[in-house]
Amino acid sequence: MSLLSMRQLEKRYGQQVVLERMNAEVAEGEFVSIVGASGCGKTTFLNMMLGIEPPSRGKLLLDGKPIPQEPGEDRGVVFQRYSVFPHLTALENVMLGEEFVQARWLGRVWGRRRRAINDRARAMLAQVGLEHAAAKYPHQLSGGMQQRLALAQSLIKKPRILLLDEPFGALDPGIRRDMHQLLTDLWRRHHLTIFMITHDLTEGFSLGSRLWVFDKIHHDAQAPDAWGASITYDIQLDRQPAGVEQRVSEMIYPPGREA
Structure with missing residues (x-):
């Protein structure tokens, strides 16, 4: 099929x-x-x-x-205009999708669950070559780096x-x-x-x-x-x-x- x-x-x-x-x-x-x-x-x-x-x-x-x-x-999506959240760091941008899903059922995510999301987000940043920029905000990243971040943000949910x-x-x-x-x-x-x-x-x-x-x-x-x-x-x-x-x-x- x-x-x-x-x-x-x-x-x-x-x-x-x-x-x-x-x-x-x-x-x-x-x-x-x-x-x-x-x-x-x-x-x-x-x-x-x-x-x-x-x-x-x-x-x-x-x-x-x-x-x-x-x-x-x-279905993940990446647009031409950088679709990342300017008030969040690169790491927080990638973590956000999983945090939303878990918070829907559990309320705010703390402790072990949040550490697990953090680890997966860091691994995804490494895949797109942004492990060194985890603590930076989008305005501190070049256009290419912002698109790498948008890809990581889309792919974190597999x-x-x-x-x-x-x-x-x-x-x-x-x-x-x-x-x-x-x-x-x-x-x-x-x-x-x-x-x-x-x-x-x-x-x-x-x-x-x-x-x-x-x-x-x-x-x-x-x-x-x-x-x-x-x-x-x-x-x-x-x-x-x-x-x-x-x-x-x-x-x-x-x-x-x-x-």
């Missing part, structure tokens, strides 16, 4: 059709880069994945069931799906290259399924295992809002989905059997 299924998915606002005839299947571990002209519904699609925009028609299924109409721990809305658009080229390597490492390490919007076609081809092009098949100058965008190209790239190498290795060398 596919992780994600779209069947005749459509999104409209009143008479304006944004997306239509969206049909695709996405397997777990794929990295889908999404490109297309401004205004063709890329961010709207991510918002439907996140659960903050409902489909107008058709089906958007996760594990064969409709995606919940609210954000959930199974989501299955990571949604990225032009996460590197505001970064300098050199920093972007470093972030590309970091994202690739995190994708492989956590076996994530990633949907990333980018306006950089080279970035889309180099990072993704699959490339979607959003565009309008129909163009009508007299009624530009009458038609929505759809996936006009679905290109399989050379990169293997995250986790494939491990699964192949386990088939050749089952657990308990020496290589």
